[in-house]
Amino acid sequence: MDMSWGLFLGMIIASAAPLVVAGIGETLTERAGVINLSLDGTILLGAMVGFATSYATNSTFAGVLAAGASGTLVAAILGLLCLKWSAPQVAVGFVLTLLCRDLAYFLGNPFARIRGPQLTTISVPFLSDIDFLGTALFNHNILTYLSIVLIPLAWMHLYLTRSGLILRAAGENPEACRARGYMVMRIRFVYLILGGFLAGVAGAMFSLGIKPGWGRPQGAEGMGWIVLALVIFGGWNPVRVSAGAYVFASLQAMSNIVQNIWIGIPAQLLQVAPFPLMILTLVLINTSEKSYQPQSLTRFLALLKARPPAALGKDFSES
Amino acid sequence: MNVILRNIHKFYGPVHANRGISVTFREGTIHGILGENGAGKSTLMKILAGYTPRSDGQILINGAPVDYSSPGEALKYGIGMLYQDPLDFPALTAIESFTIGLPETPICLPSKHFVKLFEELTRRFHFSIRPEIPVEYLTVGERQQLEIMRLVAAGAQFIILDEPTTGISIRQKEILFDALRQLASSGRTIVLVSHKLEDVVNLCSEVYILRQGKCVGHVAAPFSKAELLEYMFGQIPPPVSRCILEKGATVLWMDRVSASWKKTTMIRCSFRVRQGEIVGVAGLEGSGQETFLRVAAGIATPHEGDLYLDREKVTGRKRSYFKNRGIYFVPNDRLAEGLFPDLSLMDHYAIAFGGSSWLIPWKTIEELARERMETFSIKGQVVSKAAGLSGGNQQRLLLSLLPANPRLLLLEDPTRGLDVESATWIWKYLQNLAQKGTAIVFSSRDLDEVFAVSHRITAFFEGRIALDAEVNTTTVDEVQKTIAGLFRE
Numbered sequence: 189m190d191m192s193w194g195l196f197l198g199m200i201i202a203s204a205a206p207l208v209v210a211g212i213g214e215t216l217t218e219r220a221g222v223i224n225l226s227l228d229g230t231i232l233l234g235a236m237v238g239f240a241t242s243y244a245t246n247s248t249f250a251g252v253l254a255a256g257a258s259g260t261l262v263a264a265i266l267g268l269l270c271l272k273w274s275a276p277q278v279a280v281g282f283v284l285t286l287l288c289r290d291l292a293y294f295l296g297n298p299f300a301r302i303r304g305p306q307l308t309t310i311s312v313p314f315l316s317d318i319d320f321l322g323t324a325l326f327n328h329n330i331l332t333y334l335s336i337v338l339i340p341l342a343w344m345h346l347y348l349t350r351s352g353l354i355l356r357a358a359g360e361n362p363e364a365c366r367a368r369g370y371m372v373m374r375i376r377f378v379y380l381i382l383g384g385f386l387a388g389v390a391g392a393m394f395s396l397g398i399k400p401g402w403g404r405p406q407g408a409e410g411m412g413w414i415v416l417a418l419v420i421f422g423g424w425n426p427v428r429v430s431a432g433a434y435v436f437a438s439l440q441a442m443s444n445i446v447q448n449i450w451i452g453i454p455a456q457l458l459q460v461a462p463f464p465l466m467i468l469t470l471v472l473i474n475t476s477e478k479s480y481q482p483q484s485l486t487r488f489l490a491l492l493k494a495r496p497p498a499a500l501g502k503d504f505s506e507s
Numbered sequence: 508m509n510v511i512l513r514n515i516h517k518f519y520g521p522v523h524a525n526r527g528i529s530v531t532f533r534e535g536t537i538h539g540i541l542g543e544n545g546a547g548k549s550t551l552m553k554i555l556a557g558y559t560p561r562s563d564g565q566i567l568i569n570g571a572p573v574d575y576s577s578p579g580e581a582l583k584y585g586i587g588m589l590y591q592d593p594l595d596f597p598a599l600t601a602i603e604s605f606t607i608g609l610p611e612t613p614i615c616l617p618s619k620h621f622v623k624l625f626e627e628l629t630r631r632f633h634f635s636i637r638p639e640i641p642v643e644y645l646t647v648g649e650r651q652q653l654e655i656m657r658l659v660a661a662g663a664q665f666i667i668l669d670e671p672t673t674g675i676s677i678r679q680k681e682i683l684f685d686a687l688r689q690l691a692s693s694g695r696t697i698v699l700v701s702h703k704l705e706d707v708v709n710l711c712s713e714v715y716i717l718r719q720g721k722c723v724g725h726v727a728a729p730f731s732k733a734e735l736l737e738y739m740f741g742q743i744p745p746p747v748s749r750c751i752l753e754k755g756a757t758v759l760w761m762d763r764v765s766a767s768w769k770k771t772t773m774i775r776c777s778f779r780v781r782q783g784e785i786v787g788v789a790g791l792e793g794s795g796q797e798t799f800l801r802v803a804a805g806i807a808t809p810h811e812g813d814l815y816l817d818r819e820k821v822t823g824r825k826r827s828y829f830k831n832r833g834i835y836f837v838p839n840d841r842l843a844e845g846l847f848p849d850l851s852l853m854d855h856y857a858i859a860f861g862g863s864s865w866l867i868p869w870k871t872i873e874e875l876a877r878e879r880m881e882t883f884s885i886k887g888q889v890v891s892k893a894a895g896l897s898g899g900n901q902q903r904l905l906l907s908l909l910p911a912n913p914r915l916l917l918l919e920d921p922t923r924g925l926d927v928e929s930a931t932w933i934w935k936y937l938q939n940l941a942q943k944g945t946a947i948v949f950s951s952r953d954l955d956e957v958f959a960v961s962h963r964i965t966a967f968f969e970g971r972i973a974l975d976a977e978v979n980t981t982t983v984d985e986v987q988k989t990i991a992g993l994f995r996e
Binding site: 353361 | 558578582583597598606607612617
């Protein structure tokens with residue numbers, strides 16, 4: 189029994205990993221004041237490019253890099269249109285999402301339903317032998333380990349470094365940031381690109397890891413939207429965004445277990461259960477306190493409450 | 508640092524905001540730039556600070572012509588500016604906002620060195636800001652202090668302050684002026700931009716006066732107020748005088764009302780206003796007058812106490828009920844709360860007077876729009892957007908959207924940012940309404956304005972009504988001290 193709980197926890201960590209990676213990327217992008225709404229398409233495109241490249245070169249490393257590059261390219265297009273030419277971020281993001289999705293399905297057709305390389309699981313010597321934690325924490329592929337390392341790194345970058353401070357400043361008040369001698373457009377571009385790269389890598393984590401292979405549907409569909417919601421849910425804080433990803437992954441994993449216990453419940457119902465739950469939480473976090481709420485809930489929700497970067501999604505042209 | 512501006516021109520589209528201004532700023536001196544709203548002061552200073560590019564002209568620093576195109580570059584030359592609305596980061600802490608943009612910031616934060624520097628500067632200027640407090644909890648005056656500290660730390664040798672005395676208490680003003688004198692005596696050049704005569708007279712040793720985009724005078728201390736006024740206006744405008752009050756029945760009565768709106772609160776305020784009465788509300792920003800006006804208008808709901816309209820209890824009624832009873836509110840932020848920036852003037856009239864017909868009677872509306880624009884002397888086209896109007900025209904547009912004789916008119920800073928002519932026009936119109944029986948309650952940051960037109964003055968301090976007196980039983984000095992909290996029962 190103990191063994192299977194460790195496996196269960198390990199599964200949650202693995203399936204949350206791409207959400208963590210994409211979520212941290214989007215958090216950094218949005219902290220700089222840009223919304224990359226193309227995330228869902230970018231992840232799918234990354235999944236396709238990652239799998240196809242790995243298949244062609246027989247190297248997962250090349251696949252992951254290519255997936256990151258595809259995400260970078262999409263972000264760069266968004267940056268060119270929205271930052272340089274002041275196109276509306278939301279509209280361009282939407283169109284790019286649809287474009288990337290269809291492009292992934294079209295270009296990925298030759299690679300559908302074939303077996304290809306996968307990221308290998310690396311068991312950390314000795315540590316993976318520990319009873320419960322070993323199976324949960326030390327039996328993953330390299331990118332899952334990196335996703336865990338990324339959480340404190342992103343947090344430290346945001347709150348403990350100079351460049352993180354300037355990043356937050358650019359998303360709060362670009363006008364003031366410019367007055368203090370920073371190139372707001374350049375800062376935004378850099379973090380948009382970084383976010384795009386991580387989203388592409390997250391795509392490869394699906395097609396080379398937890399949902400191996402390519403197909404239509406691939407299985408990563410909709411995850412980009414979840415990530416966008418998680419960023420809001422996590423209050424633009426990398427640690428909380430990641431926590432949200434783990435909660436979401438556990439809900440999904442739990443739905444699998446519940447399905448085995450109550451066979452009568454349709455599978456689709458349990459599959460979508462986490463989504464309304466997320467919406468409900470968002471509503472609860474953002475509505476002001478209500479008299480009918482128990483006090484403990486109010487206090488808990490106050491903790492989750494966060495304000496978006498003040499200049500999020502707003503165009504800023506340096507005149 | 509000596510700075511010369513030579514023949515500066517600035518065009519904003521068709522508007523010629525600066526028309527060949529030449530001025531000289533000398534090291535270690537506090538200079539004043541005086542002029543009424545719209546004279547071109549802010550434009551000139553934004554050019555000097557690198558915030559806006561100039562259309563023509565030259566800037567010389569210590570005799571050598573320089574060229575820069577951003578505030579960051581200007582700061583490298585040692586020129587820093589404190590903007591009218593502080594350009595800082597409300598969501599960050601004071602020390603973070605202070606650190607951003609300073610040279611030689613270490614890669615890892617928070618840095619002990621900067622905290623030490625921060626505390627050193629607060630002590631030096633007798634400020635009292637704690638480094639870890641979020642900027643959004645600071646008052647306007649403290650945010651200015653923070654900016655001054657930052658500019659000094661960034662090595663600014665030339666500091667421009669744009670209207671720094673608006674919205675701060677007298678105590679803060681004293682601290683600010685002391686800090687500026689200290690900076691000047693240490694060899695820095697200070698430029699104070701203001702439309703307030705007394706600030707300039709108290710602080711500066713020489714003054715340039717701007718009028719309609721031109722520099723019309725250069726005077727050194729000691730100043731004669733009459734001379735400065737003549738330069739500012741050409742001729743001294745006749746002051747608006749108080750109209751005669753015929754007290755009627757009570758329109759609105761607040762009985763120990765507590766309420767909050769956004770971040771401001773009012774605590775157990777009792778207040779009454781009669782027909783034809785003009786009541787001026789004084790108070791520093793955030794002292795509760797913002798909530799007070801919105802409670803009276805039915806926008807904010809009291810959580811304690813009651814509200815009576817013509818003796819009828821109206822606590823908790825919706826805004827539409829108040830509006831049907833003839834209560835109107837003109838907010839301070841015209842574009843954000845009062846007008847629809849992207850709609851045309853005709854759209855505004857259609858919304859206000861369009862009635863309930865399914866199709867908009869555009870023909871009638873256009874006639875009505877033209878007629879109203881004529882009466883209210885609004886300069887613009889019926890199809891021009893509200894955002895494109897000047898402040899004075901926007902304010903007149905807001906007033907023209909009100910029905911002919913409201914019961915109670917609540918105005919927040921009705922002449923904010925207006926030139927003297929527009930302000931005079933507004934007050935003539937409002938006084939005319941009062942004579943016809945409208946009760947008027949207005950708040951203003953300008954105590955001189957409050958004293959010029961009000962019959963009664965209500966002063967707020969920390970959410971409470973600290974003074975409520977007929978105008979001839981109190982003095983400017985008393986009200987000033989009250990809103991700063993120097994009188995406490």
